[in-house]
Amino acid sequence: xxxxxxxxxxxxxxxxxxxxxxxxxxxxxxxxxxxxxxxxxxxxxxxxxxxxxxxxxxxxxxxxxxxxxxxxxxxxxxxxxxxxxxxxxxxxxxxxxxxxxxxxxxxxxxxxxxxxxxxxxxxxxxxxxxxxxxxxxxxxxxxxxxxxxxxxxxxxxxxxxxxxxxxxxxxxxxxxxxxxxxxxxxxxxxxxxxxxxxxxxxxxxxxxxxxxxxxxxxxxxxxxxxxxxxxxxxxxxxxxxxxxxxxxxxxxxxxxxxxxxxxxxxxxxxxxxxxxxxxxxxxxxxxxxxxxxxxxxxxxxxxxxxxxxxxxxxxxxxxxxxxxxxxxxxxxxxxxxxxxxxxxxxxxxxxxxxxxxxxxxxxxxxxxxxxxxxxxxxxxxxxxxxxxxxxxxxxxxxxxxxxxxxxxxxxxxxxxxxxxxxxxxxxxxxxx
Numbered sequence: 001x002x003x004x005x006x007x008x009x010x011x012x013x014x015x016x017x018x019x020x021x022x023x024x025x026x027x028x029x030x031x032x033x034x035x036x037x038x039x040x041x042x043x044x045x046x047x048x049x050x051x052x053x054x055x056x057x058x059x060x061x062x063x064x065x066x067x068x069x070x071x072x073x074x075x076x077x078x079x080x081x082x083x084x085x086x087x088x089x090x091x092x093x094x095x096x097x098x099x100x101x102x103x104x105x106x107x108x109x110x111x112x113x114x115x116x117x118x119x120x121x122x123x124x125x126x127x128x129x130x131x132x133x134x135x136x137x138x139x140x141x142x143x144x145x146x147x148x149x150x151x152x153x154x155x156x157x158x159x160x161x162x163x164x165x166x167x168x169x170x171x172x173x174x175x176x177x178x179x180x181x182x183x184x185x186x187x188x189x190x191x192x193x194x195x196x197x198x199x200x201x202x203x204x205x206x207x208x209x210x211x212x213x214x215x216x217x218x219x220x221x222x223x224x225x226x227x228x229x230x231x232x233x234x235x236x237x238x239x240x241x242x243x244x245x246x247x248x249x250x251x252x253x254x255x256x257x258x259x260x261x262x263x264x265x266x267x268x269x270x271x272x273x274x275x276x277x278x279x280x281x282x283x284x285x286x287x288x289x290x291x292x293x294x295x296x297x298x299x300x301x302x303x304x305x306x307x308x309x310x311x312x313x314x315x316x317x318x319x320x321x322x323x324x325x326x327x328x329x330x331x332x333x334x335x336x337x338x339x340x341x342x343x344x345x346x347x348x349x350x351x352x353x354x355x356x357x358x359x360x361x362x363x364x365x366x367x368x369x370x371x372x373x374x375x376x377x378x379x380x381x382x383x384x385x386x387x388x389x390x391x392x393x394x395x396x397x398x399x400x401x402x403x404x405x406x407x408x409x410x411x412x413x414x415x416x417x418x419x420x421x422x423x424x425x426x427x428x429x430x431x432x
Contacts, residue, residue, distance in 0.1 A: 040089035070161025086248035092161030093309035118239035127219035162215035180366035
């Protein structure tokens with residue numbers, strides 16, 4: 001009996017020792033594990049391969065990724081990064097220029113003032129399905145053609161950093177006034193404006209519309225499902241960036257992740273068919289030249305096709321607000337006015353043509369100058385106020401003024417069309 005008791009005691013003691021060792025091991029593991037919190041606008045299918053490869057190299061670092069659209073991410077970081085994210089990772093270069101201006105990005109090292117790193121390049125254009133009926137658009141101007149009426153889609157620039165960049169490509173190429181004229185003309189062929197950029201690709205595949213405006217990698221990664229993509233000319237390549245944030249708790253781990261994104265293994269991952277980004281590493285890029293069209297290769301070599309994120313930053317929120325006020329909120333009304341204008345164009349005698357041209361010019365003209373847009377920029381007071389308030393009184397005044405201008409513009413066009421319609425019904429000419 002005593003032998004049995006001794007055996008039981010020994011067994012219990014061994015079990016206690018084993019549990020104690022296990023608990024100690026778990027505590028040591030927990031103590032040695034480090035957390036890295038990443039805020040990104042990239043979808044999970046893009047971030048996962050990089051996070052997995054990084055975690056394999058640094059198993060003691062626990063990486064947590066939160067997906068949030070670029071504009072909302074910028075808003076949160078400007079509010080002093082209250083949730084303590086360590087990294088910001090996005091394809092919108094102007095967002096980093098904005099955050100750098102307001103001191104929200106951490107310098108890479110004591111010896112360098114650099115706050116962000118370019119790890120890939122992207123371009124914008126449009127996409128369609130391979131079974132597209134007829135000839136797909138081959139230029140930006142093709143998208144204005146009447147045959148694409150109610151067949152286009154794009155996402156809202158305030159919900160998509162890549163769409164904001166797409167608008168900036170147009171504005172930087174054509175200039176402020178002509179660029180907005182083009183955007184207004186484009187909007188009249190829109191069937192819908194989606195909430196997120198990836199919704200454009202999803203809607204295209206489901207047959208909701210025929211052509212979608214998109215950043216390259218979202219469309220190119222869907223090539224196996226029949227999605228085709230065309231870069232707009234001139235091709236402007238914009239850098240995708242990553243940066244360590246102030247008020248994060250793991251700057252060293254964040255620095256390791258950035259170093260990893262610039263490493264050859266990560267740069268090679270960018271060229272995989274399910275990612276399709278253009279590496280910044282010239283050696284890796286040279287090895288995969290066959291993946292990139294000749295116009296993309298040329299755009300990476302010549303400065304005339306360089307996207308300017310610093311210019312985009314100066315009017316970042318203003319462009320989003322103007323699009324929302326003049327296009328999103330009035331999309332149906334603008335479309336109806338255009339239909340009336342088209343009907344009149346078919347019915348009107350030659351002497352009414354100048355009046356029709358005047359009406360179309362009025363409908364496609366933004367009554368806000370670039371100077372006023374820059375002056376109104378929502379974030380201009382953030383530096384002085386510590387970003388506790390993101391909207392200044394000047395910006396609120398501008399929004400109210402723009403809303404009035406949008407209503408007055410459409411009301412004036414409506415009145416002009418009504419007058420011409422009455423003249424045609426009564427058989428009158430413009431001189432009468």
